[in-house]
Amino acid sequence: MSFAKITGTGSYAPEKVLTNYDFEKIVDTSDEWIRTRTGIRERRIADPDVATSDMAYEASVKALEAASIDPSDIDGIILGTVTPDYLFPASSCLVQHRLEAKNAFAFDLSAGCSGFIYALQAAKAIIVSGDAENILVIGAETLSRIVDYRDRSTCILFGDGAGAAVLSKSDENGILSTYLRANGEEWDKIIQPAGGSRIPSTEESVRKGLHYLKMKGNDVFKEGVKGLEYASLEAIKKADVTTEQIALFIPHQANHRIMEAARKRLNLPPEKLFVNVDRYGNTSSASVAIALDEVVRNGRIKKDDLILFAVIGSGFTLASAVVRW
Ligand code: COA
Secondary structure (H helix, E strand, C coil): CCCEEEEEEEEECCCCCCEEEHHCCCCCCCCCHHHHHHHCCEEEECCCCCCCHHHHHHHHHHHHHHHHHHCCCCCCEECCCCCCCCCCCHHHHHHHHHHCCCCCCEEEEEEEEHHHHHHHHHHHHHHHHHCCEEEEEEEEEEEEHHHCCCCCCHHHHCCCEEEEEEEEEECCCEEEEEEEEEEEEHCCCCCCCCCCCCCCCCCCHHHHCCCCCCHHHHEEEEEEEHHHHHHHHHHHHHHHHHHHHHEEEEEEECHHHHHHHHHHHHCHHHHHHHHCCHHHCHHHHHHHHHHHHHHCCCCCCCCCEEEEEEEEECCCEEEEEEEEC
């Protein structure tokens, strides 16, 4: 029986930094409010000529380098995103073209912030089935393009970036478990209303601001704490490990208070919680992918460590995983 294992990671964040102090000049807010309510200090914003596939490409190049694998050996590319370059074609096809990954299939996956873990599970299943040996899994977002910089309750939260990982066929079991669920009843809690087939783009849709991200923050907050705990426990159970064995908890980097509440509910010590939301804000499906690359590159995890991921996203979607490094 063959397994799947992450063999290389990469990430990319735009150079431009938007701090809480910058927001004080844009909307009625303060650094103190943003820091205490969310834990965010700054986020990265893509230049106008940079789109999601560009950042996804940059992260992918680094992941391929880290995995020491040639693009022609990639059998597939799965890109989690809610901010693709175009509604179609898939942004993963643009990445495939730029990488010259001639032998790869490519598709985008829309699962809100859970996109990277959904993509990881899809890639794992394809590899374990024997249909592929190496799949590039990406989470990438240009949320700044759909954020309303007049709405102080959402604009301070989001940032741009990309993270990637190469998942390869292996004798070692690198993905001990994944747990995926959706609760479509809450479909309207985080939404970009217009631009699809329900509300096509019209002058009116633009005038009404329906192309901007809308979020019911309080509802998401409550669901977030419960969801992260629940999904974490399910992935731990499926992996047949104990919470004590988890070396590092990487929850979705949306809000420090949500992550901290989930950590406490799971009885994990503070040093096992990974946080970089202070530097990137919420980058949706790129969030845990960037976090993973950071902990790999700064040596925070070592061989055989167990990493617990847990994410809640628009949909709502819920995703978690226990990964053996
Ligand atoms: N600066 C100052 N005040 C702000 C503000 C800002 N940036 N944003 C909102 N406020 C105000 C509100 O207008 C409200 O004022 P009012 O009482 O006069 O009406 C007050 O702060 C409280 O708003 P509320 O929405 O209850 O704040 P909160 O403590 O719930 O924090 C969020 C708001 C968005 C930070 C929080 O709900 C959150 O993080 N939710 C989850 C978001 C998330 O994780 N999304 C992604 C999941 S994929």
